Amino acid sequence: MIHNHPKALLNHWLNHKGDCAWVLATLVRTEGSSYRKPGAMMFINEYGQYFGMVSGGCIDEDLLLHARKCLDANQCVYRIYDLSDEYEGQGPELGCGGKIEVVLQPIRKDNQYLGLEELSTRLNSRLAAHYSLNIRSTTPDNHCVTPNTNAELSSDYVTFRLEPPKHLLIIGGGVDAIPVAQLAKQMGWEVSVYDPRTRNARPSDFKGVDRLIRSPIATLPTLEVLTCIEGAVVMSHSVSIDAAGLTALNNSSAKYVALLGPSHRAEKVMSRAALTLSDLRYQLASPAGLNLGGDLPESIALSIISEAHAYFARQTAHSLSGALHT
Secondary structure, three states, X not given: OXXXXXXXXXXXXXXXXXXXXXXXXXXXXXXXXXXXXXXXXXXXXXXXXXXXXXXXXXXXXXXXXXXXXXXXXXXXXXXXXXXXXXXXXXXXXXOOOOEEEEEEEEEOHHHHHHHHHHHHHHHHOOOOEEEEEEOOOOOOOEEEEOHHHHHHOOOOEEEEEEOOOOEEEEEOOOOOHHHHHHHHHHOOOEEEEEOOOOOOOOOOOOOOOOEEEOOOHHHHHHOHHHHOOOEEEEOOOOHHHHHHHHHHHOOOOOOEEEEOOOHHHHHHHHHHHXXXXXXXXXXXXXXXXXXXXXXXXXXXXXXXXXXHHHHHHOOOOOOOOOOOOO
């Protein structure tokens, strides 16, 4: 499974760029409702395979058709898709009722692979990147730029800020941590799992995670992973391990930390760690997760990952329709 995060798409293209010819489709503008936002990418190869999404799928066939034209002519193709009543433009209608603009560009050695190698290097180094492309020229002119150069570009250019995937540390490698790790990986996040106990965090249970760390609890504060995480879930079911985790995370890069268990247990863990809420340098979510209902490990994992996602996206996690019972 190829995730839709730009880092995953870029890595897949890099691993196969010599196998066949490729086209980059980029969503550059939207009006009204749209499934994806500007900056969304899709990689299309000459065999009609595509990876990533710039819509909900309603324009894929048209994009494949014009990707072929893009390759044959070795030129950029600009497409507009619109459902508004007054529009009599080209292409199929969008089911969502919005208008989107997509540019398709051939990825070739003679156009420096659209600067995608540098973009991949930055994201794989956990650095944000500003990626600029000329949407009017038939000849590709894409490159990574520093933010202060954006003002110097003409109106024909659009620039997108791309962030590396979030990195989540799970402290506790028990059975109920498995769906937490799986959901986080499905989100395209980087996932690390730590547990000092030999019976936990087994590779056979946590296939696909980026790293499994099993070392004595005394080494937890010194782990390098603490310097490159955005969030953590503490769920070892051990008061002493959880307490050590909260303490170590207080000197980490994490801004969001979820602690599994009820409030009275959290008080015990905080007491063992000799910490108060005012001591914490991160936002502590305790009890962890959103109130979604359900008591299965998968339901709890969904609750926790949903809350973490909302925190990272700076959203309220409220029902969009308001249809939920209050």
